[in-house]
Amino acid sequence: MSFADLVRLAPDTTLRILLINAAGEHSIALAGLLQPLRLASRKLGAQRLLIELVAAPQLLQNLLLAPEQWPAANIVLLVADDDSAAMAAAESRRLIGYCQKAACYGAVGAAVLWLARAGAMAGVRTALPWALYPEVDEVADRAILTPNLFEIDGNRLSCCGGAASIDFALTLIGSMYGAGLQAQLKEALCIDRVRGAEERQRVALQARFGVLQPKLSEAVTLMEANIEEPLATDDIANLVGISRRQLERLFKQYLGSVPSRYYLELRLQRARQLLNESSHSMVQIGLMCGFSSGSHFSTAFGALFGITPREQRQRKLQPPAPVAQHQI
Known part of the structure; x- marks a missing residue:
């Protein structure tokens, strides 16, 4: 199922979005996602949009002990600010395997690189944080790396993180629930303009090359x-x-x-x-x-x-x- 399919389903079903936090409690990327999504859930009601947040270590433990308690969400996003927070290979495979059960899945910040390294973004337009381009090595052959703020390609989602996560979250909400709700959230968050997916990480070019x-x-x-x-x-x-x-x-x-x-x-x-x-x-x-x-x-x-x-x-x-x- 693609994100476009979810957009068509959104008016008539309960959508569950799960954020997996591997970024720590002071993450700008996580806060930028969480605040708009939670505001949207409050306005729509949990019967239409349910937002859940779980720490990566907790989810990994629960997947081992009681996997049935964690059914696949409609959208799963893995969030990390720093590639140094990468997990052990076995843990990473387990976590990414869970993400792939969702109708749509992806990553924000450094976690985009984790998915790309695992081959989960093969052939997909992928918004990788510019600071991580020196780390791409063989990833460039698997994912179609772009200098954009975020990408929505089929059922795969990626965002460079930082403040762009706010634009990303508001774009998802606007696509699924309309410009009216997005406008309310922009006002509540004192945001004048939502940057589009096509806008570039402005400092990316010089930093990358x-x-x-x-x-x-x-x-x-x-x-x-x-x-x-x-x-x-x-x-x-x-x-x-x-x-x-x-x-x-x-x-x-x-x-x-x-x-x-x-x-x-x-x-x-x-x-x-x-x-x-x-x-x-x-x-x-x-x-x-x-x-x-x-x-x-x-x-x-x-x-x-x-x-x-x-x-x-x-x-x-x-x-x-x-x-x-x-x-x-």
Whole structure:
């Protein structure tokens, strides 16, 4: 079952979300997840959304002694801030095996790396914290690592952690229960804007490649600086001082993409941001993001995001639906 399937089920069933804490009691990532989810549960009622928190050592012990007491949840998220907190191999396999019984499962923070190392994110777009990229070794061949804040790919969820966990939690809630509830939670948490999955870990590029891959870093910086008038792949290669083939090899190895595709996604992500946050017309936005043809812009946007630019803007213009509040 994918996350999209859960979204369809959410209005008519009780959803159970289990957070497995391997991060400690002062974790920003854990607090960023827990607070919005608990607020949502209070407003909806536990009969619609049940949030549970369990420490990783406690769950491991209970799985050994009384596994029947821990039926699979709809969504299970393993949370850790620091890779040094990684468990022994046997414990990690047991915990990840439990996570995989859920309809949707994933990780936040350093725990994303644990799932990737176990092969649980194979072939899946995965938002790994930028600080952990030096640790990826063979993981890069198993997961499709992205520089984004979080990813929702089929039934697998990943988030880079930190403050992004708030955006991640609010996105899950908005997807399952609507913009009305999300708006209430934003107000309660004094949050002006929820960052989308496509937004990048801003310091990730230099931290990931910096000294080790300066040519790749320079190439992406050129792309980001030339959204309105895109550069040709050959021109980018010449500007950074390598051959086109070398450039393509770097993009394939470190970004899991080819330069032209990566560049196109950057432009489309910028277009979606402008659709959401500006009053420019769709024709203007297409031109500002390097599309000379409205039909090309609409087709490319739909292929990446699954909706047209017009539908994207209409979705943002819809007033939030009222949500009944229940106390528990």
